Amino acid sequence: MKEMTALKDPMVPAPFRIERVRKELSDTFTIDLVSAERRRAFSFLPGQFNMLYVFGVGEIPISISGDPADPETIVHTTRAVGSVTNAMWKLGAGQTIGVRGPFGTSWPVEKAEGLDVVIVTGGIGLAPLRPAIYQIMSNRAAYGNVCILYGARTPEDILFRKELEKWRGQFDLQVDVTVDYATGRWAGRVGVVTKLIGRGGFDPHQTVALVCGPEIMMRFAVEALAERGVPNERIYVSLERNMKCGIGFCGHCQLGGDFVCKDGPVFGFDKIAHKFAIQEL
Amino acid sequence: MTAKQSPLQKASIIDVQTLDDLISTLAHAGYQVIGPRKQDDAIVYDTLRSAGDLPVGYADEQDGGKYRLVKARDGIYFDYVVGPQSWKRFLFPPHQKICQMRKQGKAFRIVEETAEPPCYAFFGVRACEIAAMKVQDKVFDNGTFADPGYLGKRNAAFIVAVNCGRAGGTCFCASMNTGPRAQGGFDLALTEIVEKKRHVFLIEAGSVRGSEILAKIPRRAATGEDTAAALAATDRAVKGMGRKMVEDVGPLLKRNLEHARWGEVAKRCLTCANCTMVCPTCFCSTVEDVTDLSGSNAERWRRWDSCFTMDFSYIHGGAVRRETSSRYRQWMTHKLSSWFEQFGTSGCVGCGRCITWCPVGIDITEEARAIWESEGRR
Amino acid sequence: MVQEIGLDQLIREHPFFEGLDDATLELIAGCAANERFDAGQYVFREGQPADKFYMVRHGSVALEVRAPGRDSIVLQTCDDGDVMGWSWLVPPFRWKWDARATRLSRLVSFDAICLRGKLDADPALGYAMYKRFVRVIAERLANARLQMLDLYGAGKE
Numbered sequence: 001m002k003e004m005t006a007l008k009d010p011m012v013p014a015p016f017r018i019e020r021v022r023k024e025l026s027d028t029f030t031i032d033l034v035s036a037e038r039r040r041a042f043s044f045l046p047g048q049f050n051m052l053y054v055f056g057v058g059e060i061p062i063s064i065s066g067d068p069a070d071p072e073t074i075v076h077t078t079r080a081v082g083s084v085t086n087a088m089w090k091l092g093a094g095q096t097i098g099v100r101g102p103f104g105t106s107w108p109v110e111k112a113e114g115l116d117v118v119i120v121t122g123g124i125g126l127a128p129l130r131p132a133i134y135q136i137m138s139n140r141a142a143y144g145n146v147c148i149l150y151g152a153r154t155p156e157d158i159l160f161r162k163e164l165e166k167w168r169g170q171f172d173l174q175v176d177v178t179v180d181y182a183t184g185r186w187a188g189r190v191g192v193v194t195k196l197i198g199r200g201g202f203d204p205h206q207t208v209a210l211v212c213g214p215e216i217m218m219r220f221a222v223e224a225l226a227e228r229g230v231p232n233e234r235i236y237v238s239l240e241r242n243m244k245c246g247i248g249f250c251g252h253c254q255l256g257g258d259f260v261c262k263d264g265p266v267f268g269f270d271k272i273a274h275k276f277a278i279q280e281l
Numbered sequence: 282m283t284a285k286q287s288p289l290q291k292a293s294i295i296d297v298q299t300l301d302d303l304i305s306t307l308a309h310a311g312y313q314v315i316g317p318r319k320q321d322d323a324i325v326y327d328t329l330r331s332a333g334d335l336p337v338g339y340a341d342e343q344d345g346g347k348y349r350l351v352k353a354r355d356g357i358y359f360d361y362v363v364g365p366q367s368w369k370r371f372l373f374p375p376h377q378k379i380c381q382m383r384k385q386g387k388a389f390r391i392v393e394e395t396a397e398p399p400c401y402a403f404f405g406v407r408a409c410e411i412a413a414m415k416v417q418d419k420v421f422d423n424g425t426f427a428d429p430g431y432l433g434k435r436n437a438a439f440i441v442a443v444n445c446g447r448a449g450g451t452c453f454c455a456s457m458n459t460g461p462r463a464q465g466g467f468d469l470a471l472t473e474i475v476e477k478k479r480h481v482f483l484i485e486a487g488s489v490r491g492s493e494i495l496a497k498i499p500r501r502a503a504t505g506e507d508t509a510a511a512l513a514a515t516d517r518a519v520k521g522m523g524r525k526m527v528e529d530v531g532p533l534l535k536r537n538l539e540h541a542r543w544g545e546v547a548k549r550c551l552t553c554a555n556c557t558m559v560c561p562t563c564f565c566s567t568v569e570d571v572t573d574l575s576g577s578n579a580e581r582w583r584r585w586d587s588c589f590t591m592d593f594s595y596i597h598g599g600a601v602r603r604e605t606s607s608r609y610r611q612w613m614t615h616k617l618s619s620w621f622e623q624f625g626t627s628g629c630v631g632c633g634r635c636i637t638w639c640p641v642g643i644d645i646t647e648e649a650r651a652i653w654e655s656e657g658r659r
Numbered sequence: 660m661v662q663e664i665g666l667d668q669l670i671r672e673h674p675f676f677e678g679l680d681d682a683t684l685e686l687i688a689g690c691a692a693n694e695r696f697d698a699g700q701y702v703f704r705e706g707q708p709a710d711k712f713y714m715v716r717h718g719s720v721a722l723e724v725r726a727p728g729r730d731s732i733v734l735q736t737c738d739d740g741d742v743m744g745w746s747w748l749v750p751p752f753r754w755k756w757d758a759r760a761t762r763l764s765r766l767v768s769f770d771a772i773c774l775r776g777k778l779d780a781d782p783a784l785g786y787a788m789y790k791r792f793v794r795v796i797a798e799r800l801a802n803a804r805l806q807m808l809d810l811y812g813a814g815k816e
């Protein structure tokens with residue numbers, strides 16, 4: 001057993017100051033945080049998450065959506081859906097948020113070097129993948145073709161739209177966006193994101209696929225990837241489960257023998273394929 | 282822990298009256314001595330001031346959904362086995378404050394509470410309960426993260442084990458390889474020897490601090506006859522063991538995640554969560570937020586939780602495990618199967634509490650056997 | 660840039676027609692024609708006789724349904740490589756939706772009237788074509804169901 005001296009309680013958050021809050025979509029916002037104690041570096045890997053605590057309300061897992069190359073600011077993009085997320089949106093610059101993290105596994109950005117990368121994502125699922133996209137873009141030459149296939153509910157729900165447009169404008173990136181419901185003057189694709197997989201510009205035998213979105217979307221995306229010939233061990237998914245600790249103590253995030261908080265949230269699909277098949281596991 | 286030595290090698294014999302000396306010696310050494318006491322017709326763990334506080338002369342009758350304390354052999358100290366509580370409530374309290382937050386203008390400050398951990402001496406710890414502590418040790422120090430509150434109390438705790446001379450009706454530690462004789466993990470271990478002409482305790486030290494305490498109480502070296510008598514006592518417990526777990530239950534459940542039996546047991550299960558509350562290894566918790574009326578102080582509290590509640594698996598939109606059958610399956614497969622994947626050990630130590638305290642008497646050994654037999658075994 | 664490929668070759672290389680023998684491919688190519696639609700132009704309209712089916716070479720065609728008092732609702736878009744239209748297989752052989760190019764689109768059209776007769780006359784050919792269309796229909800249905808689930812929607816509340 002470990003010596004007790006100077007062991008910090010990993011359940012106690014550290015205070016971070018909100019630098020900026022900006023609205024992304026009608027229900028989604030991004031918060032920039034800096035350490036309130038001192039400008040200390042906060043390094044993380046793409047795909048990892050933090051537990052964010054809102055004073056008196058509660059604590060929830062939110063993925064880091066910023067650039068791993070900027071260790072001073074921690075960026076989170078959150079969809080307001082319930083008590084904690086809505087309370088968080090009401091906060092403003094100068095206020096405090098409690099942070100614990102970074103926790104969990106990461107996208108295999110380095111392992112994908114030398115291969116094509118296809119990113120299949122929907123809705124808020126783009127947020128946990130943005131750090132991976134940043135990292136890939138900063139080392140673009142190390143990869144083959146890179147495709148971002150993104151699905152949103154309506155054109156108004158397209159997250160990070162300016163960035164997607166910028167990336168699309170670059171010649172070294174394929175960006176395909178589709179919406180479930182066209183509204184307004186949308187002249188782009190209408191249909192489910194899984195349909196984009198069939199013709200994405202990647203070589204299925206030399207591709208790493210990163211998949212993040214609602215679980216149903218991920219199940220169908222994996223199926224479409226398999227149909228194109230991408231093997232399970234090169235498909236990665238990020239899972240969501242209730243989390244009260246993020247560190248393997250509270251038991252809430254269990255998926256069979258895995259703790260989603262520490263054995264995930266990013267899993268090689270080959271490791272969990274059999275679990276996806278069992279209802280209510 | 283030091284290298285294995287043959288059990289009982291350095292055993293001593295003490296008189297029953299010496300139990301009192303042992304308790305007061307521990308108290309003098311600065312320990313808060315906790316042990317079994319009779320309260321509201323059940324054995325609970327509470328502060329012991331003397332051996333007189335022990336439920337002398339009582340035994341328990343346990344079966345699925347049944348628990349009763351009865352007057353048994355006069356003067357016997359440890360004829361009962363485990364009650365509804367376990368030592369977990371001291372090492373991992375049902376309610377613990379994580380921290381406190383204080384508003385300061387727009388910001389808030391985090392106040393961490395760093396009280397000295399209490400120094401407990403657990404008196405009368407059964408073999409299965411030592412096994413349970415070892416199981417929880419792996420949870421609260423998982424190699425990446427450690428819970429300093431738990432570890433502080435755990436490392437400080439002095440453990441006086443009692444090897445069972447009588448097994449309870451729902452016990453199955455023998456088939457889980459966790460008892461009835463404690464194999465290490467204690468500072469001192471007692472075996473009650475009850476014969477026609479004598480009533481003594483065989484006592485062994487399992488650690489340096491155990492030997493130091495032992496050195497302070499009157500004793501004599503144990504003879505071969507004494508150790509044989511002690512071993513005979515635990516052998517009797519093995520023979521009287523109420524229940525038995527089927528073999529290789531981990532892989533068995535893993536390949537039967539969609540067995541019809543889950544649906545059947547769900548018809549009886551009330552999802553009351555009793556089994557998880559009484560279980561000495563269940564570690565699940567949730568966190569509660571409290572604010573004072575002024576709204577300038579907030580606290581975070583960790584509280585025991587159970588996979589039997591609907592909220593446990595809630596993610597925005599609904600719970601993952603809505604059906605009783607999937608919650609029961611989570612519990613049982615966790616205890617007996619997925620625990621191995623997580624911690625390399627069984628999550629069940631065979632103490633039988635979940636059987637006894639289930640209001641409808643669902644029996645984990647019986648459920649496992651039903652699935653086992655459905656595979657055509659006997 | 661890729662040079663204009665002949666219709667023959669295009670059909671031969673399209674996964675939809677994969678596995679058909681040369682004679683059949685030739686027959687199909689014989690019913691095919693290149694068509695071009697400007698942004699906003701209709702490929703077909705709801706209720707009109709369905710006498711063709713299409714393959715999108717480049718561009719995007721929206722399948723829409725009209726509703727009074729509002730913009731047409733886009734059900735889905737057919738994009739590069741998609742095979743579009745099966746009303747020609749199902750009585751009363753009329754289009755169920757509008758199809759409108761959302762940008763300049765080049766399509767290959769197939770004369771269904773000519774094909775329909777041949778499929779009726781040659782059950783083996785009929786089966787081969789139906790098998791291919793059932794796949795398209797099944798995929799379309801699965802996608803429509805997924806869309807209906809409103810995966811990212813506020814619908815979960």
Ligand SMILES: Cc1cc2nc3c(=O)[nH]c(=O)nc-3n(C[C@H](O)[C@H](O)[C@H](O)COP(=O)(O)OP(=O)(O)OC[C@H]3O[C@@H](n4cnc5c(N)ncnc54)[C@H](O)[C@@H]3O)c2cc1C
Pocket residue numbers: 049058059060061062063064077078079080081082083084085086124127128239240241242243265595596597598
């Ligand atoms: C690893 C991980 C990363 C995530 N990253 C993001 C992200 O980047 N952006 C984002 O918008 N959302 C993310 N989520 C989902 C986010 O945690 C939930 O939307 C949030 O917990 C909802 O909290 P609430 O109090 O507002 O909702 P309520 O519906 O009021 O929920 C009550 C409580 O249930 C639990 N809960 C509810 N939904 C979820 C959920 N989906 N996952 C886990 N616990 C939940 C929380 O404890 C929450 O406080 C992530 C979830 C996980 C597990």
Ligand code: SF4
Pocket residue numbers: 556559560561562563616628629630631632633634635636645
């Ligand atoms: S599962 Fe039941 S028998 Fe096993 S350790 Fe827990 S309470 Fe005891």
Ligand code: SF4
Pocket residue numbers: 251254557562563564565586587588589611612613615616
């Ligand atoms: S059985 Fe349930 S309550 Fe007990 S540790 Fe496992 S998940 Fe937690």
Ligand code: FES
Pocket residue numbers: 242243244245246247248249250251252253254259260261262
């Ligand atoms: S979130 Fe607590 S164990 Fe995973």
